[in-house]
Amino acid sequence: MNGVRASLWATACLAALSVASGAHAQKAGDGAQSVALDEIVVTANRTESLASKTPIALSAVSPDVLRDSGVTNPLNLSDVVPNLSIDRAFVGIQITIRGITSTDTTEKGDPSVAFLQDGVYIARPQAQEVSFFDLERVEVLRGPQGTLYGRNTTAGVINVISAKPKHEFQASADGAYGNFGTVQASGMVNVPVNDAIALRAAVNLERRDNYIRKGVASPFGISPFKDNLSGRLSAMIDITPSINLVVRGDYSRMTGTGFSSVRLSNFFTGPFVAGQAPLHVDLDSKAARTLTYAPGVDTDSDNDTWGVTADLTWDMGPVVMSYLGSYRELSQHNDLQADLGAPVSTPVRFDGEYWQNSQELRFAYDDGGRITAQAGGYYFKERSGIAAFILQPPFIPGALAFGFPQDPTIAVSKGVFGQANFEVIPGLKLTAGIRYSSDEKSRVGQTVIIFPAPVGTIPTQQNNAERSFEKVIWRLGADYDFGATMIYGVVSTGYKAGGFNDGCEIGTGPFCGFTADVLYYAPETVTAYEAGIKTRFADNRVRLNASIFHYDYKGLQLSSTSNICGGPCQVTTNAGAAKIDGLELEANIQPNENHRIDLAFNYLDARYSRFLPTPGVDFAGRPLDRSPKVTASAGYNFTYPLENGGRLEASARVRLSQSYVLTDFTSVVQFRQPSFHKTDLTLTYTAPQDRYYVQGYLKNIEDEITLGSVSTSFAGTAIFADPRTYGVRVGAKF
Numbered sequence: 001m002n003g004v005r006a007s008l009w010a011t012a013c014l015a016a017l018s019v020a021s022g023a024h025a026q027k028a029g030d031g032a033q034s035v036a037l038d039e040i041v042v043t044a045n046r047t048e049s050l051a052s053k054t055p056i057a058l059s060a061v062s063p064d065v066l067r068d069s070g071v072t073n074p075l076n077l078s079d080v081v082p083n084l085s086i087d088r089a090f091v092g093i094q095i096t097i098r099g100i101t102s103t104d105t106t107e108k109g110d111p112s113v114a115f116l117q118d119g120v121y122i123a124r125p126q127a128q129e130v131s132f133f134d135l136e137r138v139e140v141l142r143g144p145q146g147t148l149y150g151r152n153t154t155a156g157v158i159n160v161i162s163a164k165p166k167h168e169f170q171a172s173a174d175g176a177y178g179n180f181g182t183v184q185a186s187g188m189v190n191v192p193v194n195d196a197i198a199l200r201a202a203v204n205l206e207r208r209d210n211y212i213r214k215g216v217a218s219p220f221g222i223s224p225f226k227d228n229l230s231g232r233l234s235a236m237i238d239i240t241p242s243i244n245l246v247v248r249g250d251y252s253r254m255t256g257t258g259f260s261s262v263r264l265s266n267f268f269t270g271p272f273v274a275g276q277a278p279l280h281v282d283l284d285s286k287a288a289r290t291l292t293y294a295p296g297v298d299t300d301s302d303n304d305t306w307g308v309t310a311d312l313t314w315d316m317g318p319v320v321m322s323y324l325g326s327y328r329e330l331s332q333h334n335d336l337q338a339d340l341g342a343p344v345s346t347p348v349r350f351d352g353e354y355w356q357n358s359q360e361l362r363f364a365y366d367d368g369g370r371i372t373a374q375a376g377g378y379y380f381k382e383r384s385g386i387a388a389f390i391l392q393p394p395f396i397p398g399a400l401a402f403g404f405p406q407d408p409t410i411a412v413s414k415g416v417f418g419q420a421n422f423e424v425i426p427g428l429k430l431t432a433g434i435r436y437s438s439d440e441k442s443r444v445g446q447t448v449i450i451f452p453a454p455v456g457t458i459p460t461q462q463n464n465a466e467r468s469f470e471k472v473i474w475r476l477g478a479d480y481d482f483g484a485t486m487i488y489g490v491v492s493t494g495y496k497a498g499g500f501n502d503g504c505e506i507g508t509g510p511f512c513g514f515t516a517d518v519l520y521y522a523p524e525t526v527t528a529y530e531a532g533i534k535t536r537f538a539d540n541r542v543r544l545n546a547s548i549f550h551y552d553y554k555g556l557q558l559s560s561t562s563n564i565c566g567g568p569c570q571v572t573t574n575a576g577a578a579k580i581d582g583l584e585l586e587a588n589i590q591p592n593e594n595h596r597i598d599l600a601f602n603y604l605d606a607r608y609s610r611f612l613p614t615p616g617v618d619f620a621g622r623p624l625d626r627s628p629k630v631t632a633s634a635g636y637n638f639t640y641p642l643e644n645g646g647r648l649e650a651s652a653r654v655r656l657s658q659s660y661v662l663t664d665f666t667s668v669v670q671f672r673q674p675s676f677h678k679t680d681l682t683l684t685y686t687a688p689q690d691r692y693y694v695q696g697y698l699k700n701i702e703d704e705i706t707l708g709s710v711s712t713s714f715a716g717t718a719i720f721a722d723p724r725t726y727g728v729r730v731g732a733k734f
Contacts, residue, residue: 037536037543037590043119043161044141046148046322046374047364052534055431055479055488057142057547057584059084063135067174067729068651068682070699071138072184072206073131074115074158076722079655079680081140082584082602082633085626087708088260088719092125094709097142098551099580099606099627100155100526103559103665104572107352107384107409108443108499110152112524114145116159118248120309120326121151123356123382123411127305127330130252131230133186134202136161142584143528143549144494147433147475150360150378151413154494154526164246165198165236166190171734178697178727181209181224200234210259211289211723218294218344226256242315251306258301258334261709263292264716267671272712274668275617277661282674285703285723293715296344297337305330322362322376330354332386340394341715349401352386373420380413389450390568399449404502404569406445406463413497414438419475427482431490433475439497442466447502447569461511465500469523485535494526496557502569518564521572524555543588551580556611560665561713568713576610578624598635598653605629613668622670628660645688654679667712676704692732700724 040051040060051060059081061071069080074093078084085096092105095113102112105125114121115128122128132138138160145153170190177183186204193199209223230252237245266288268278307328314321332352337345362376389403396402419433445463450456477490498521504512505519532547556575561568582604589597606627611619623629635653642648656677661670679702684695703724711717 037540037588040137042137042139043159044139046362047366047372052536052543053481053486055477055486055490055532056145057530057532057545057549059140059142061138061140063137066132066135066138067731068684068695068697069653069680070697070725071132073129074160075129077138077140077158082586082600082631083142083582083604084140085708087626087721088129089125089709093129094125095155095158096626097140097155098549098582099578099604099624100551100553101625102496102557104499104557104570106570107354107386107406108411108441109559109572110411110496110499112152112154112496114149114151114153114157116149116157117250117307118162118309118311119159119324120307120328120358121356121380122328123380124330124354124384126303126332126352127328127354130254130305131184131204131206131228132160133204133230134163134188134200134232136163143490143530144473144475144492144526146437146473146494147417147419147435147492148374150415150417150435151380151437151439152496154496154524162232162234162248163188163200163202165200165234167192167195167198172731173734174729174731176727176729178208178725180211180725181207182725182727183207184729196238198236200236201232203229203231205229207256210257211720212259212262213286213290214295215290215292216294216343218296220295220298222257222259222291222295222299224256225259226254228255229253244313246311248309248311249307252304254301254303254305256301257299258336259295259299261339261717261719262289263339264671264710264712264718265292266290267707267710267718270716272664272667272669272716274614277670277672280672280674283705285705288705288720289723293339293342294344295337297335297347299337300335302333303331318365318367320364320366322360322364324358324360324362326356326358328356338390339715339717342394346394347391348389349391349403350386350388352384354382354384356380356382370423371420373418375418376416378413378415378417380411382411384409396449399451401450402448403450404445404447404463406443409443409445410441412440428480429478431475431477431479434472435474436470436472437495437497438468438470440466440468441497441499443500445502459511461502461513462504462509463502464504464509464512465519467498467500467520469497471495471497471523471525484537484540485533487531487533489531490528492528492530494528496524498523498555498557498574499572501571503564514564521557522555522574524553524557524574526554527552541590541592543586545584545586547584549580549582549584551578553578553580558613558663558665561711562666575608575619576612578607578611579609580604580606580624580627582606594639594641596637598633598637600631600633602631603629604631613665617668623661625663626660628658628675630656630658632656647686649682649684649686651682651684652679662707662710664710664712669712671707671710673707676702676706678702678704690733693730695729696727697729698724698726 141157175185188202190200207227210225232250309326312323334350336348358380365373385407387405389401393402415437417435447461473493475492479488503514530549559572562571585601587599606624608619633655637651640648678700681698686693709719
């Protein structure tokens with residue numbers, strides 16, 4: 001109730017401010033009745049187009065919206081993008097779009113949503129939680145995007161696009177300070193070297209303490225949760241008037257405790273019975289975030305990732321050649337802890353080294369608008385070596401460690417693709433696309449128990465496996481542009497390769513005891529049907545986007561914890577099938593330059609149509625994870641022009657969500673997160689000519705603690721989203 005009052009109070013205050021200043025706004029905004037909403041240029045179709053003319057369900061988030069919404073990393077994107085959930089999982093982050101997700105964040109797992117950095121696929125979810133800084137925009141594409149974007153785009157694409165160097169001098173600095181010891185700082189400088197070369201450098205610092213509170217005395221700390229330092233250096237070279245090269249190098253050092261979970265009993269009462277929904281405990285924010293056991297080790301994460309990317313474009317007239325090549329590495333050295341149910345947690349050690357190499361060559365043809373086409377080839381290879389150990393495991397008396405040294409794990413993906421658009425009559429276009437993908441996966445590793453000398457290391461299982469997959473996916477669509485209105489329809493297919501679990505097949509080596517149906521799992525596929533409309537009216541002061549969709553989703557890859565490896569390990573299997581139906585509505589209204597209203601409504605019916613997770617339990621008709629049936633948001637922004645040429649902006653935004661479920665497939669229990677709403681406020685002063693700004697922010701006024709991940713393994717653990725945060729941001733341009 002307090003949260004509802006806070007939301008209403010905030011909205012009322014803004015409305016009062018708007019009414020009180022109405023006369024001044026009209027005077028300062030002479031001619032404002034002709035002010036139109038800004039058009040956004042996107043690259044969703046791998047070529048530049050207006051978002052309002054791109055026949056895809058997409059969201060393009062600008063740097064100003066990222067700043068004002070407090071989106072400083074991928075986890076906050078779901079605050080501003082419909083039917084998107086990004087949650088901190090037990091290893092890395094987990095992305096869900098329209099109910100489609102992946103729960104395998106290990107070195108052999110693949111996401112169902114492709115996370116791209118400047119068009120380059122980032123394979124490991126551990127490398128995806130990087131800070132947002134000096135960006136051009138973030139594009140989120142909903143629905144299968146495999147024909148143009150390649151591997152693991154069953155659910156969609158998130159493309160984080162950094163700002164390119166420009167042929168003019170620019171510089172800026174931004175900083176923020178908030179509760180939980182939050183400190184953020186970034187700086188950018190752009191320098192034109194000559195008429196052909198421009199350089200751009202950006203750096204970012206992000207630090208904060210833990211949202212979790214220690215409830216039991218312990219000498220071991222849990223803060224800072226994160227202490228990250230990132231940098232990017234870019235060069236743009238106009239080799240000739242028709243050949244352009246952009247080279248980027250980036251580096252991120254990601255440190256902190258990484259301590260992210262509390263016991264599941266903070267949120268639910270047991271016992272946890274297969275097929276039943278446990279009772280949710282309604283604790284206040286502080287109690288929900290408090291540890292009920294003592295950390296038994298100093299947790300510490302020492303991770304870094306870096307990469308180099310070359311983006312070459314050669315305009316040869318009607319044909320444009322594009323090459324995108326990248327090499328990236330990720331290094332992890334983490335001292336973690338496992339809550340095994342004892343009064344004190346158990347130490348865990350994880351070390352991992354990863355590298356990836358991706359190459360894409362693409363040709364685009366445009367005869368002036370009637371025929372546009374793209375064709376190309378793609379190559380991707382990833383190799384990793386990891387060692388994960390539970391130290392002094394209480395479930396193996398006398399052992400020093402139990403774990404999984406795996407080296408190497410290799411994934412190779414190759415693809416050829418093509419997509420063409422043909423204008424049948426003025427305004428009416430047909431689209432056809434196709435892609436052939438080939439995936440090869442392999443791993444060499446062991447499950448081992450380490451005892452004191454003279455026993456030493458005892459292998460209990462070989463984790464050697466290899467598998468290959470291939471698939472043809474396609475896309476057919478039509479769109480009609482009436483001028484201010486475009487309608488579209490599309491049928492597309494998506495595919496994510498299968499894989500293997502820990503272990504090895506009977507007859508292939510020592511300690512190999514699994515049949516093929518237990519060791520391997522099949523690809524997951526989706527066929528998506530979607531229709532939509534994008535329209536503008538009232539002199540472009542109102543923008544409305546709407547889409548309806550239906551998915552046939554088969555072979556869902558679902559992961560659980562099992563002891564079939566001689567100890568705890570992750571097992572992935574294929575669920576039967578699922579159906580997904582939905583409706584998305586978005587409206588942006590700007591009656592004049594001083595007022596803007598943003599509204600969104602989403603309906604999502606994502607449910608299993610055939611799935612028996614365990615004998616006697618039928619999930620048919622039950623909802624998919626992180627898929628609330630109804631979500632909605634409303635935002636209002638009021639700009640008050642000042643006599644000195646500056647402006648004062650006040651904004652409020654509330655997000656509402658019906659309840660959703662989180663399933664632990666180890667115990668086959670669906671945990672329900674109750675319905676909630678969260679309200680954000682910002683108040684910003686911007687100086688004349690946008691020279692600098694000062695902003696106060698308050699996010700999640702209600703201090704709602706909402707769940708992102710759950711597990712019943714051992715003592716049971718839960719990871720939650722951000723509590724109430726507040727602070728001040730400042731920035732300047734030079």
